[in-house]
Amino acid sequence: MLLALVIAMQVATSGTPEIAHPDQAQLDAMSTECRTPQKWLKHAGGDEIRFKPARNAKYEKVDCLLAQLRKSRFPMNLGFIGNEALPESEKK
Incomplete structure (x- = not known):
């Protein structure tokens, strides 16, 4: 009975690990x-990261960079900006 109480107290007091949030220094x-x-990754506030x-x-x-972001386990909204469009000079 005492062992069960000790285990229950350890679980209750261990808490959950804090989730790190991104900041520009980490990016x-x-x-x-x-x-x-460094301009490729920008912290846009909260959990938003802009990758350009x-x-x-x-x-x-x-x-x-994508591997680094994945390893970081930051909660984030990741968006890609640009790159999908051809420059005007390459359009036919």
Whole structure:
């Protein structure tokens, strides 16, 4: 009986781990790790992160940043801006 009480108290007092929320310094560290410009990742407040790689960004760089974001386990709304459109000079 005492053992059950001790276990119940440990579970009740252990709490849940705090969820880290993104901030620009952490995003800048990810950019440094992946050797990408810091302007590619912007913290837009709350859990919103804006990811805007250069039009000619190498796949490996984009993949590295996405992997860093996934590993971070930040609660986030991630949006991609740009990149899907061809420049006017390339349209036929």
